[in-house]
Amino acid sequence: MAEIRLKTPLTEGDVEKLGIGDRVLLTGVLYSARDAAHKRLFDLIQAGKDLPVDIRGQVIYYVGPAPAKPGRPIGSAGPTTSYRMDPYAPKLMEMGLKGMIGKGNRGAEVVEAMKKYKAVYFGATGGAGALLARSIRKAETVAYEDLGPEAIQRLEVEDFPVVVINDTKGNDLYVEGAKKYRR
Amino acid sequence: MREIQAEQIVRAVRDLFIDANCNLGEDVLAAFDRAIETDESPVAREVIRELKENARIARDEQSPICQDTGLAVLFVEVGQDVHVTGGGLKEALNEGVRKGYGEGYLRKSACHPFTRANTKDNTPAVIHFDIVPGDRIRIVAVPKGGGAENMSRVDMLSPSAGLEGIKEFVVRRIEASGSNPCPPTVVGVGVGGTFERSALLAKKALTRRIGERNADPELAKVEIEVLERINRLGIGPMGYGGNTTALDVFFEVEPCHIASLPVAVNVQCHAMRHKETVL
Numbered sequence: 224m225a226e227i228r229l230k231t232p233l234t235e236g237d238v239e240k241l242g243i244g245d246r247v248l249l250t251g252v253l254y255s256a257r258d259a260a261h262k263r264l265f266d267l268i269q270a271g272k273d274l275p276v277d278i279r280g281q282v283i284y285y286v287g288p289a290p291a292k293p294g295r296p297i298g299s300a301g302p303t304t305s306y307r308m309d310p311y312a313p314k315l316m317e318m319g320l321k322g323m324i325g326k327g328n329r330g331a332e333v334v335e336a337m338k339k340y341k342a343v344y345f346g347a348t349g350g351a352g353a354l355l356a357r358s359i360r361k362a363e364t365v366a367y368e369d370l371g372p373e374a375i376q377r378l379e380v381e382d383f384p385v386v387v388i389n390d391t392k393g394n395d396l397y398v399e400g401a402k403k404y405r406r
Numbered sequence: 407m408r409e410i411q412a413e414q415i416v417r418a419v420r421d422l423f424i425d426a427n428c429n430l431g432e433d434v435l436a437a438f439d440r441a442i443e444t445d446e447s448p449v450a451r452e453v454i455r456e457l458k459e460n461a462r463i464a465r466d467e468q469s470p471i472c473q474d475t476g477l478a479v480l481f482v483e484v485g486q487d488v489h490v491t492g493g494g495l496k497e498a499l500n501e502g503v504r505k506g507y508g509e510g511y512l513r514k515s516a517c518h519p520f521t522r523a524n525t526k527d528n529t530p531a532v533i534h535f536d537i538v539p540g541d542r543i544r545i546v547a548v549p550k551g552g553g554a555e556n557m558s559r560v561d562m563l564s565p566s567a568g569l570e571g572i573k574e575f576v577v578r579r580i581e582a583s584g585s586n587p588c589p590p591t592v593v594g595v596g597v598g599g600t601f602e603r604s605a606l607l608a609k610k611a612l613t614r615r616i617g618e619r620n621a622d623p624e625l626a627k628v629e630i631e632v633l634e635r636i637n638r639l640g641i642g643p644m645g646y647g648g649n650t651t652a653l654d655v656f657f658e659v660e661p662c663h664i665a666s667l668p669v670a671v672n673v674q675c676h677a678m679r680h681k682e683t684v685l
Binding site: 244258259286287288289290291292298299300301303304306326327328346348349350351352353354356357370371372386396397399400401402403404405406 | 446447449453456457459460461463464467469470471472473474475511512513514515522524526552553556584585586587588638639640641642644645646647648649675676677
C-alpha cells in the first residue's frame with residue numbers, strides 16, 4: 224500500500240496520480256460540511272450567488288465534530304456517512320472541488336462526476352474520531368454558525384490520514400476489496 | 407416502598423452517557439484483538455489497530471470515541487415497589503441526558519425531523535420503560551449513532567419464508583449496508599412480536615456483551631451461523647475488504663401472530679456503546 228503526502232489545495236495533477244487503496248496524508252486546509260451546510264451551498268449555487276468559501280482545489284470533510292474541550296482546537300472529529308451528500312457533490316466538483324473525505328459508498332453519478340471533473344473520494348476511519356482529531360491543529364467556523372455541529376469550519380490539518388476509495392478512473396476500493404475476500 | 411431521589415437518577419444518567427461515549431467496552435477491545443490475529447487482509451488489520459489506538463486516546467483524554475455521540479436511548483426497568491421523589495422519573499432521565507451531553511462535551515444530534523432545527527441539548531431521549539418486580543431501578547444507556555442506525559430495517563416476511571428466509575434477510579441487509587455503518591458491526595435481530603416489537607427486540611439485543619450467546623442453544627447456533635455468513639461477504643473493516651465484517655450477531659425472539667413473521671435488523675457500529683447501572 225503506497226503512502227503519499229499531499230498539500231491542499233489539490234491540483235488536477237495531484238488527484239490524477241492517486242489510485243484506490245493508496246494511503247494519503249493530507250496537510251493544509253480542509254473545510255467541514257455535512258447535510259445542512261451542503262443544502263445551503265447548493266441553494267446559493269441555484270440562486271447564482273457566491274459561496275462563503277472558494278472551493279476550487281479544496282477538500283471537503285464530511286464531519287460534524289463534537290464540541291472542543293477547553294484548551295483544545297476541536298472535539299472528536301471522525302467522518303460521517305457520505306451518501307447523504309450525493310445529491311450535491313457533482314455540482315461542487317463541477318465548480319472545482321477536488322476531494323471529499325467521508326465513509327461509505329457513493330452513488331453512480333458521484334463516481335461519474337469524479338471521472339469527469341477529476342476529483343477523488345477519500346475514506347477516513349469511521350469511529351476513529353479521537354484519533355483523527357489529533358491531526359487537526361486549528362478549527363474556526365467560517366459559515367453557518369447557527370447550524371451548530373453542522374457549521375462550515377476551516378480546519379488546519381497536518382498528516383491527516385485517509386485512503387483513496389474512488390479515483391479519477393472510476394475504480395472503487397469497496398467493490399475491489401470485498402471481491403478479494405468474499406468466500 | 408423504597409424511595410429514590412430524582413437527583414440520584416439525574417446523576418446516574420449523566421455519568422452513564424459520558425462513560426459509554428468515552429470508554430470502549432472490554433468485550434469490544436477483546437474482539438478487536440481476535441480480529442487482528444485472524445483477519446487475512448493487512449488493510450483490515452491496520453484499520454482495527456487504528457480503532458484500538460482511537461479507543462486508547464479516547465480513554466486517556468476522556469473524549470468521545472466517535473464524534474457521533476448518538477441519540478440518547480434508555481432502557482429503564484422500574485421495580486414496582488419503587489417511588490421516585492423530588493421530581494418526575496421521565497424528567498430526571500432527560501435532565502441526566504442534558505447534563506451528560508453538556509458537561510461531557512458530547513455532540514448534540516437531536517433535531518426536529520422536518521425543520522432539522524437542533525434541540526441543542528440532545529433531548530428528548532428515546533426511553534423504553536419496563537415494570538419489573540422488586541424495589542430497584544435498572545438503567546441501560548445506549549448512545550445510538552446515526553450512520554449505523556440508518557442501515558437498520560424492519561420487514562414483515564411471510565411465515566412460509568421460515569428460518570432460512572429470516573437468515574437470508576439479515577445477511578442481505580448487511581450486504582446492502584456495505585461500508586456505510588462503520589464495519590465491523592454488531593447486528594441485533596428481533597424476530598416475532600408485532601411490527602414495532604420486533605424493532606425493539608433488535609435494539610435490546612444490542613445491549614448484550616460481545617460473545618454472549620442466546621440462552622436457547624438452537625438460537626445460539628443460528629447466531630453463530632449468521633455471523634459466519636456475514637463474515638464471508640468480504641466487506642471487512644470500513645468496507646476495505648477482509649474477513650471481519652461483523653463482530654457478533656444477537657437474536658431475540660418472541661411469539662408472533664399466526665399470519666405474520668416480523669423481522670427487524672438493528673445495525674450497530676464497532677463501538678457498541680452501552681453502559682448500565684442499578685439504583
